[in-house]
Amino acid sequence: MQRLLIGNDWSEELEEPAGSGWAVQRLLWFARDGDVLVLPVPPEEEFLSYVTSLTGTRRDSLHVAVPPPGRTGTGALTADRLTHPAFIAELRERTACRPVDEVFALWPDAAVAAVADALGCPGALEGHGFLTQSGGLLGSSKAVFRALAAGVGAPLPDGAVCADRRRAQEHVARLLDGGSPVILKQDYGSGSDGNEILSRTGAVDLRGARDVRVLPDRTAVSAYLAERWDWLTAGGRDRVVVERYHPGSRAYFAEFWISDAGVRLGGHGEMQYRPSPTPRSCPPRT
Numbered sequence: 001m002q003r004l005l006i007g008n009d010w011s012e013e014l015e016e017p018a019g020s021g022w023a024v025q026r027l028l029w030f031a032r033d034g035d036v037l038v039l040p041v042p043p044e045e046e047f048l049s050y051v052t053s054l055t056g057t058r059r060d061s062l063h064v065a066v067p068p069p070g071r072t073g074t075g076a077l078t079a080d081r082l083t084h085p086a087f088i089a090e091l092r093e094r095t096a097c098r099p100v101d102e103v104f105a106l107w108p109d110a111a112v113a114a115v116a117d118a119l120g121c122p123g124a125l126e127g128h129g130f131l132t133q134s135g136g137l138l139g140s141s142k143a144v145f146r147a148l149a150a151g152v153g154a155p156l157p158d159g160a161v162c163a164d165r166r167r168a169q170e171h172v173a174r175l176l177d178g179g180s181p182v183i184l185k186q187d188y189g190s191g192s193d194g195n196e197i198l199s200r201t202g203a204v205d206l207r208g209a210r211d212v213r214v215l216p217d218r219t220a221v222s223a224y225l226a227e228r229w230d231w232l233t234a235g236g237r238d239r240v241v242v243e244r245y246h247p248g249s250r251a252y253f254a255e256f257w258i259s260d261a262g263v264r265l266g267g268h269g270e271m272q273y274r275p276s277p278t279p280r281s282c283p284p285r286t
Contacts, residue, residue: 002099003102006103007037007040007077008105008109009024009107022041028047028052030104031057032057033061035057035062036065038065038091039064040074040077042066048062063094065094077111079110082112083115088118091115091118107136108136108139112131113131137188141188143238157243157244158180160242161240161242165226165229168242169218169221180244181200182198183197185241196209196212198212198213198224255268269284
């Protein structure tokens with residue numbers, strides 16, 4: 001069995017990919033004998049030897065492949081790097097004697113499906129057809145999450161998905177008038193960078209957002225949204241999530257592997273904020 005592990009970290013369909021060459025090297029912890037690892041930059045040999053000494057994977061059985069620099073350099077595995085003709089030729093040569101049985105990527109991007117197609121192994125990529133149509137974007141949409149959660153009756157913070165400024169203003173003012181602070185979320189923002197907290201008084205701890213804005217009345221709400229709407233919607237491209245903010249609440253996460261064979265829990269934990277999510281506690285402390 002031969003696996004192709006791809007250390008991509010984000011989709012350029014959402015935003016300009018950041019330089020994350022070091023962060024995606026966590027993929028090394030999942031490597032098994034005979035795997036081919038695609039990374040944006042070569043890992044340090046000392047780190048690779050350290051990881052394999054703990055996992056029991058034979059270092060000399062692994063092949064690390066790094067594509068040529070792309071339009072954003074070497075920090076991320078952008079589509080032009082993954083599908084570069086010379087790099088595809090390298091992967092074909094590496095996998096010629098042993099067919100690829102599994103393609104696994106950190107981010108379910110359409111470019112990963114393009115790599116599988118180029119290597120003639122679309123069946124090795126779970127959800128191949130879904131990914132060819134940029135289906136991976138659905139999993140990162142806060143608007144899609146709220147719609148699905150509400151549809152099955154899962155508990156949600158009071159709020160709404162807003163495609164226009166008037167609707168957003170209505171819900172922000174309603175929540176603030178009711179005595180609750182509000183958090184606004186970009187649909188695809190990550191790591192709290194796409195969130196802002198709104199409050200009548202400002203007496204709210206900054207946690208899970210980039211800023212706290214004091215809006216004493218409805219006029220201030222209108223002025224704020226006029227100022228920030230372009231940023232909140234990524235230039236009008238995306239929707240905005242408006243939610244009641246619950247100060248002091250704890251944030252937990254769970255990761256699942258969803259494939260044609262079913263759904264499997266991968267892990268869970270608690271996110272710690274200062275004010276953005278930095279460390280994680282796995283499993284969560286009670």
